[in-house]
Amino acid sequence: MYVVIISLVILTIVYFVYIYNTLIKLRNMVNEAWSGIDVQLQKRHDLIPNIVKVVQGYASHEKNLFESITELRTRGINADNIKDQEAAEVGLSKALGNLFVVVENYPELKANKNFLELQRDLSAVENDLQRARRYYNGSVRNYNILIEQFPSMFVAKAANHKQRDFFDIKNETERAAPEVNF
Numbered sequence: 001m002y003v004v005i006i007s008l009v010i011l012t013i014v015y016f017v018y019i020y021n022t023l024i025k026l027r028n029m030v031n032e033a034w035s036g037i038d039v040q041l042q043k044r045h046d047l048i049p050n051i052v053k054v055v056q057g058y059a060s061h062e063k064n065l066f067e068s069i070t071e072l073r074t075r076g077i078n079a080d081n082i083k084d085q086e087a088a089e090v091g092l093s094k095a096l097g098n099l100f101v102v103v104e105n106y107p108e109l110k111a112n113k114n115f116l117e118l119q120r121d122l123s124a125v126e127n128d129l130q131r132a133r134r135y136y137n138g139s140v141r142n143y144n145i146l147i148e149q150f151p152s153m154f155v156a157k158a159a160n161h162k163q164r165d166f167f168d169i170k171n172e173t174e175r176a177a178p179e180v181n182f
Helices: 002-058 063-078 082-103 113-148 152-158
Strands: none
Touching: 002 063, 002 082, 002 113, 002 152, 063 082, 082 113, 113 152
């Protein structure tokens, strides 16, 4: 009888330790994944002033757009949490989209070697950011699942593990249903 009780206690302790260690591993993976996003956002934020400077030389009357981009970039750099970061980056993505619409009106700018190189660099950073975001969201998903699952939720609660937010730079044009006319 005592052997059964001792075995159950040992199994419970082993299970607790296993789940606790898994939670720690997943939390560190989420932190590492966020670090990857942070690196890509920093690259993006570093490129933006150069792009704005090149475009400003051609389209100086777009002052409001340049100020908006600068403000959104600053908000992104100074964001304290994922939701604020997400909001700033969504606005920045929209503003950059507007900037590239403005560029369409300046053929000589579209042919400018510096601008083309900066545009190519920004495109590469955006692709890397998308990959980092997918990795982060996958890590958050795995972490949140373990926190919510029974019976690991008891270990997570006892160890004060809390769910993390996903990071999604929403693009309304991608989410909108395409309009098809025949």
